[in-house]
Amino acid sequence: xxxAVLDRVPRRRVRISRKALPYLLSLxxxxxxxxxxxxxxxxxxxxxxxxxxxxxxxxxxxxxxxxLNFLSDPSFWNTLQxxxxxxxxxxxxxxxxxxxxxxxxxxxxxxxxxxxIMLLMPLMTAPALASLMWKLMTNPGFxxxxxxxxxxxxxxFRWASDxxxxxxxxxxxxxxxxxxxxxxLLLAGLRSLPRQPFEAAALDGVPRLFVFWRITLxxxxxxxxxxxxxxxxESIQQFDIIYAMTQGGPGDKLTVFQVEAYLNFFQSxxxxxxxxxxxxxxxxxYLLSNIxxxxxxxxxxxxxxxx
Numbered sequence: 001x002x003x004a005v006l007d008r009v010p011r012r013r014v015r016i017s018r019k020a021l022p023y024l025l026s027l028x029x030x031x032x033x034x035x036x037x038x039x040x041x042x043x044x045x046x047x048x049x050x051x052x053x054x055x056x057x058x059x060x061x062x063x064x065x066x067x068l069n070f071l072s073d074p075s076f077w078n079t080l081q082x083x084x085x086x087x088x089x090x091x092x093x094x095x096x097x098x099x100x101x102x103x104x105x106x107x108x109x110x111x112x113x114x115x116x117i118m119l120l121m122p123l124m125t126a127p128a129l130a131s132l133m134w135k136l137m138t139n140p141g142f143x144x145x146x147x148x149x150x151x152x153x154x155x156x157f158r159w160a161s162d163x164x165x166x167x168x169x170x171x172x173x174x175x176x177x178x179x180x181x182x183x184x185l186l187l188a189g190l191r192s193l194p195r196q197p198f199e200a201a202a203l204d205g206v207p208r209l210f211v212f213w214r215i216t217l218x219x220x221x222x223x224x225x226x227x228x229x230x231x232x233x234e235s236i237q238q239f240d241i242i243y244a245m246t247q248g249g250p251g252d253k254l255t256v257f258q259v260e261a262y263l264n265f266f267q268s269x270x271x272x273x274x275x276x277x278x279x280x281x282x283x284x285x286y287l288l289s290n291i292x293x294x295x296x297x298x299x300x301x302x303x304x305x306x307x
Contacts, residue, residue, distance in 0.1 A: 098182030
């Protein structure tokens with residue numbers, strides 16, 4: 001058939017009604033939501049059961065007994081304390097370092113751009129792989145960091161194998177991996193701030209410290225809240241760095257929620273307790289997210305009112 005004949009052949013067009021179009025466009029999101037909710041509600045159901053993989057015949061509903069047992073369980077309160085300590089230490093140190101580095105790299109120069117790209121290298125490393133690297137570097141026998149410690153007079157520093165320094169070691173690994181994330185987010189925020197207030201302050205001879213506390217920091221607060229929210233959620237759910245470094249040890253010094261739930265499931269085969277731990281972790285994460293999001297929205301409305 002020639003092109004002229006083909007042009008005269010009627011073509012069928014698929015017509016979608018305007019009423020059905022929104023449902024069709026939201027179908028992928030709906031499927032993703034269903035894929036998330038099915039495991040979630042399965043975990044909720046398991047958390048309300050006395051369920052061990054080693055004793056499947058004894059599985060039965062206990063309707064919250066797993067949660068009530070936590071109130072008198074010292075290991076649960078230790079897990080809560082370790083998780084919150086780890087989260088606040090890592091997020092606090094990373095915010096200070098990330099903000100300091102971002103302030104140093106604020107000017108747009110080739111050197112600063114090159115340094116900011118190089119500082120992103122740790123963020124591109126898988127946390128589990130970074131933990132194994134640090135485990136080798138902190139080995140008391142041949143680790144390079146242990147060798148440097150001996151040069152400054154610190155002999156036989158045990159790093160993650162010592163209960164008194166295990167938290168310090170995993171916090172160092174977390175800071176090394178995730179500080180670039182906060183740095184690049186705050187650097188983007190600093191470079192997006194309007195220049196007029198800073199130029200006016202420079203013309204008036206306002207001290208830099210005053211400019212930082214009164215102009216830079218208030219305008220940068222939404223970016224700080226965003227960075228804190230993302231890192232707090234990630235830190236309180238930490239698993240790979242701690243498990244790769246110490247498997248939650250020595251003893252119970254680093255048994256955060258994810259590690260405790262993993263050990264309960266795969267070592268103790270206690271599915272009900274493991275699921276209950278993850279549900280409590282979800283509640284904590286939800287509450288923290290709610291607090292940060294509400295503060296962020298309140299701050300945005302305040303800034304809009306000021307403008």
